[in-house]
Amino acid sequence: MKLLLKFTLFNTFSKMLIVAALFLFLPTIINKVVYEHIDNRIIGKMEKYLKIIKTGGIKEIKDDENCSYGNYNLLKEEYILVCSTEKQMGNYNIDNGIRNFEGEMLPYRILNRTFVYDNQIYLMEIGEGLTAINLLLNTLKAYTFKLMAVFLLITLLLDVTFTRFLLMPLNRIIKRKLEQTKHPSSFDFSVIKTNTTDFKYLEESINEMMHKIQNAFNIEKEFIMNVSHELLTPITILQSKFENILADENTPPDVSEKLLESQKTLARLNKIIKTLLLISKIENEQYLKEDSVNIKEIIYEVIEEIEERLTEKNISIDLKLNDEFVYQHCNRSLLFTMFFNLINNAIKYNKPNGKISIKSYPENSNFIVEITDTGVGMESSNIEHIFERFKRFETKGVEGYGLGLPIVKTILLFHNIDILVTSEKGVGSTFRLSFAPSVIS
Amino acid sequence: MKVLIVEDERSFAKELESFLVKEGYQCEVAHTGNEASEKIFVNAYDFILLDLGLPDYDGFDLLEEAKEGGQIASFIVLTARGATGDKIKGLNMGADDYLPKPFSLLELASRMNAITRRKHGLQKNIIKIHGFEMDIQNRSVHCGEASVPVTKKEFDLLHYLALHKNKVLTRLQLTEHIWGEILEDDYESNYIDVHVKNLRKKLSEYGNCDFIETVRGIGYRISMPK
Numbered sequence: 192m193k194l195l196l197k198f199t200l201f202n203t204f205s206k207m208l209i210v211a212a213l214f215l216f217l218p219t220i221i222n223k224v225v226y227e228h229i230d231n232r233i234i235g236k237m238e239k240y241l242k243i244i245k246t247g248g249i250k251e252i253k254d255d256e257n258c259s260y261g262n263y264n265l266l267k268e269e270y271i272l273v274c275s276t277e278k279q280m281g282n283y284n285i286d287n288g289i290r291n292f293e294g295e296m297l298p299y300r301i302l303n304r305t306f307v308y309d310n311q312i313y314l315m316e317i318g319e320g321l322t323a324i325n326l327l328l329n330t331l332k333a334y335t336f337k338l339m340a341v342f343l344l345i346t347l348l349l350d351v352t353f354t355r356f357l358l359m360p361l362n363r364i365i366k367r368k369l370e371q372t373k374h375p376s377s378f379d380f381s382v383i384k385t386n387t388t389d390f391k392y393l394e395e396s397i398n399e400m401m402h403k404i405q406n407a408f409n410i411e412k413e414f415i416m417n418v419s420h421e422l423l424t425p426i427t428i429l430q431s432k433f434e435n436i437l438a439d440e441n442t443p444p445d446v447s448e449k450l451l452e453s454q455k456t457l458a459r460l461n462k463i464i465k466t467l468l469l470i471s472k473i474e475n476e477q478y479l480k481e482d483s484v485n486i487k488e489i490i491y492e493v494i495e496e497i498e499e500r501l502t503e504k505n506i507s508i509d510l511k512l513n514d515e516f517v518y519q520h521c522n523r524s525l526l527f528t529m530f531f532n533l534i535n536n537a538i539k540y541n542k543p544n545g546k547i548s549i550k551s552y553p554e555n556s557n558f559i560v561e562i563t564d565t566g567v568g569m570e571s572s573n574i575e576h577i578f579e580r581f582k583r584f585e586t587k588g589v590e591g592y593g594l595g596l597p598i599v600k601t602i603l604l605f606h607n608i609d610i611l612v613t614s615e616k617g618v619g620s621t622f623r624l625s626f627a628p629s630v631i632s
Numbered sequence: 633m634k635v636l637i638v639e640d641e642r643s644f645a646k647e648l649e650s651f652l653v654k655e656g657y658q659c660e661v662a663h664t665g666n667e668a669s670e671k672i673f674v675n676a677y678d679f680i681l682l683d684l685g686l687p688d689y690d691g692f693d694l695l696e697e698a699k700e701g702g703q704i705a706s707f708i709v710l711t712a713r714g715a716t717g718d719k720i721k722g723l724n725m726g727a728d729d730y731l732p733k734p735f736s737l738l739e740l741a742s743r744m745n746a747i748t749r750r751k752h753g754l755q756k757n758i759i760k761i762h763g764f765e766m767d768i769q770n771r772s773v774h775c776g777e778a779s780v781p782v783t784k785k786e787f788d789l790l791h792y793l794a795l796h797k798n799k800v801l802t803r804l805q806l807t808e809h810i811w812g813e814i815l816e817d818d819y820e821s822n823y824i825d826v827h828v829k830n831l832r833k834k835l836s837e838y839g840n841c842d843f844i845e846t847v848r849g850i851g852y853r854i855s856m857p858k
Contacts, residue, residue, distance in 0.1 A: 423712040424641055427734035431647035434737045437802060437850070438654070448849040454804050461734055466815050496814070498783060503826045531814055595816060 195351070195358055202350045210339045218332055225328070226300065229319050230285050233302040236317050237283065240271065241306060249273070249308050267292050268320040270299075276314040280305045290318060297322060360385035361393075368397050375401075375408040376476070408475070415471045419464070426461050433457065466594045470580075470601045473525065478605065482523040486551060486560060487512040489523070493530045500538050501547075509548040516551055516558055519630050521606055529602040532595045533622055537564035540620070558626040565619040574612050606630075633678040633748070636705070637661045638668040638694070640686050648681065651737045665689020672698045677705040679744060682727070684711040684718065692725060699726050706747045708740070736805050739812075742795055759794050761854060762843045764835065766791060775838035785810055786831045789824070793844065793854040802851040828852060 243251050253273045270290075283304035289296050299318035306313055363383045371379065378401045383394055433454045436442055442450075472478065490512060494501075501508060518526070537547045545565040552559055569577070569584060576582050578600040583593040603610050607627060614620035635657045639645040642663060649659045657679070662668035665686040672680065672694070680698065684691030695707060709722040712733040719730045729743045749756060759766040765774045771787050773780040782790070792809050793801060803824045810824075828844065835841035845853045 419712055423733050424644070427712065428641060428644045428647065430734045431644060431651065431737055434805070435647055435651055438651075438737075438799065444849065451802055451804070451850060454802065458804055458808070462815070469815055495784060499785060499823060499826055499830065502830075503823075528815055532816055535816055598815060 194361070195354055198354045199347070199351050202354075203347055206343050206346060210343055213339065214336065217335060218328065221328060221331065225324055229300045229321075229324075230302075233285060233300060233317050233319055234283070236269075236271075237302055237304060237315065240315065240317070244306070244308060249313070253313075266320075267295070267297060268323075270316075270318045272316040272318075273313050276305060276312050278305070279307070279312050280314075287321065288318075298325060357387065360387060360390045364390065364394050364397065368394070368401065375405045378405055411471075412475055412477070415468060415475070419468050422464050423461075426457060426464070429457055430454070430461075463594065466598060469528075470594075470597060473601045473605045476605070478522045478525060480520045480522050480606070482521055484518045484521055484523050484526055485514075486516045486518055486558075487514055489526055490530055490534075490549060490560075493527060493534050496531065497534060497538065500535070504538060504541060505544045506538055506541050507546050509546065511548070511550045511552075513551045513553070513558075516626075516631065518606075518626065521630070525602045525605065529599050532599050533562050536595060537562055537566065537620075537622075540564065540566040540568075542566060545619075554625075556628040558628070558631050560624040560626070561621060562624075563619060563621040568614045568616045568618050568620050570616055571614065574614055577612065634658045634660070634675070635679040635681065636668065636671055636675070636677045637681050638665075638686070638691075639681070639683045639710070640664065641683075648737070648740075651741075655741055665691075665694055668694055669697060672703050672705075673701060676703070679747075680705045680707050681740075682707055682709050684709060684713060684722075692721065695722070695725050695727060706744075706751065708743060708747075710735075736808050738792075738796055738799075738801065738805050739809065742792070745795070759791070761790075761794050761797075761856065762841075763839050764841075766794065773835075775835075778838055780834055780838055782831065782834060785827055786834070789827050790831060793852060794856075797854045797856045800847045800850050800853045804851075806851065824852075 240252060252271060270292075280303065283302055285300065285302045288299055288301045290299050290301075291297075298321040300321055301319075302315075302317045304315050306315060360383050367379045367381065367383070371377075380398055380401065383390070385391060385394075433450055437447055437450055437454070490510070494508065494510075534547070534549075541547065541564050547565075548561075548563045550559075550561045550563075573584055577584075578596050579593075580597045581593040600610075603624070607630070609625040609627075611623040611625070612620065613623070633656075635652055637645050637648050637652075637659060639648065639661070640663050645661045645663065649661055652659050660671060660675075660677075662671050665688045668682075668686075669689070680703070682691055682695060686694070691709070691711070695709075698705070698707070706729075707722075707727040708729045708731060709718075709727045710731050710733060711718060711722075719732075722730050728747050731740060731743065757767060757769045759768065763775060764780070766772075766787075767774065768791070771784070773782050773787065773790065788810050789806060792806065806824045810827075828846075832841050832844060835844075843854055843856065845855060847853055
């Protein structure tokens with residue numbers, strides 16, 4: 192999940208939580224405040240009336256004997272009621288209640304208290320109308336909800352914009368320094384503008400690391416160059432010496448034969464070094480990818496090059512190749528080497544009078560090249576090891592130093608071609624190459 | 633013809649010299665860039681074999697210097713660096729050919745012959761071998777009017793043997809020449825024998841092909857009167 196998304200989600204969640212809490216508790220708090228206020232007022236009134244009764248007698252408030260709501264104002268916002276009762280209450284109590292005024296059921300905040308006057312117990316009830324206040328509370332609730340929603344939206348928008356702005360340098364670092372650079376030679380050391388110290392530190396660290404990698408890469412390149420020179424030069428000397436001795440007519444035949452053996456060994460050493468150099472050079476991306484190759488044509492070229500090996504083992508080759516398959520941005524000589532080694536393997540590990548079939552066809556927008564032989568095949572447990580350097584499996588009558596398929600693998604990787612190998616012991620193997628659609632035209 | 637060998641590996645320079653002397657060239661050797669620079673300034677050569685990796689001089693500088701100084705020699709760049717960039721740079725700077733080390737001395741001799749022929753307009757397009765004719769331009773082999781159907785590899789093989797007539801070419805030298813460019817997994821293959829067998833079979837349908845001799849244990853040779 193992206194950091195921006197995480198921030199946004201977290202912000203939304205936390206704000207919603209606050210809003211929900213407010214929404215839940217705000218009415219209760221307001222109610223409490225309002226009631227406290229009303230209660231104080233009622234208590235004040237109660238004290239006022241008790242005083243009036245004390246000084247002016249009960250007649251001041253109570254004009255008749257019955258217990259009707261005599262004293263209320265026209266708007267029925269408040270009333271006072273005093274009637275005689277039997278039971279004496281401790282203190283006063285305040286509660287909400289509904290009272291019926293001329294057929295109208297109205298909510299009130301009601302205070303009850305008893306007092307003694309002339310040896311008679313009276314109950315005094317003072318009511319304060321809640322209609323207006325309830326209306327106000329409801330309106331307040333509705334508005335709070337709307338206000339909260341607007342507030343939530345605005346702050347969220349602000350949050351996203353600001354977070355995005357804050358994270359901009361990070362995105363740039365990711366894009367320029369991590370995503371766009373596939374290879375040490377194309378590292379981007381440009382400074383990304385930011386005053387966030389964390390990002391500055393990150394960028395500096397990445398730059399430092401990139402410098403280290405580039406350095407190591409250059410050292411490796413240099414090393415390969417030096418090794419190539421240092422090893423190939425003595426081989427050159429030996430080879431020319433052998434050639435000169437062999438060309439000398441005075442050299443006895445038995446010496447010549449022995450020298451020839453040594454020459455072969457030297458040639459083998461030469462080939463191993465050259466192959467390792469080739470693999471390293473490909474891995475260091477020292478090859479260009481600027482050719483367009485028609486796969487059918489290059490396979491025909493390889494077959495022409497290798498024809499005699501086919502006839503020698505009397506192997507028939509069956510080609511079903513698509514004409515239009517042109518591979519863009521590749522290295523022609525490397526592809527040639529790759530197909531050469533694959534087809535050569537198909538011959539080498541084939542049985543006499545065997546068959547090789549090479550097919551190419553489109554599949555799910557990819558392009559497939561399939562090389563199948565009717566050869567000795569291999570155990571499925573060996574398949575994953577065949578691309579390892581110097582790995583050799585015992586196959587009768589086949590020689591090699593175990594670098595053919597590693598070359599293939601390196602070239603495949605360099606070109607981003609996928610490979611799938613299937614094989615059955617004694618039946619044959621299939622090497623299935625899959626070219627991504629982006630490289631095909 | 634005069635050849636200057638610019639090579640810091642004394643041992644290799646010695647081998648080159650002894651080979652080229654046998655081939656009929658007059659040789660001089662320079663082991664350092666300074667030495668070479670002096671010799672190039674004073675003398676005129678037909679060939680300068682230039683190793684790029686000199687201890688005291690960049691080979692390319694030497695090449696540039698020589699070209700600017702009006703040296704008429706043909707340059708063959710010899711290097712173990714083997715980078716494609718070097719090859720292109722060398723050829724762009726006026727080198728006539730480029731040989732990555734290690735190379736076969738025979739290959740060097742063929743390249744030098746080819747340059748000489750090109751220089752003097754002696755482009756010999758037909759090689760006659762005991763009644764057979766090789767057309768280098770069309771890459772075809774004829775016997776009288778009849779055309780012998782040889783493959784690309786068989787043609788290369790016959791051509792190389794004919795170029796180095798009266799010399800025994802080892803299987804390895806032939807393999808190097810024919811397959812040298814390709815990096816593959818095989819060694820000690822007997823493909824050369826198969827090629828020669830096929831070639832003989834094809835040629836013998838049109839005429840006598842005893843001129844391709846097998847030298848037991850070593851290789852092959854085409855004998856032709858000098």
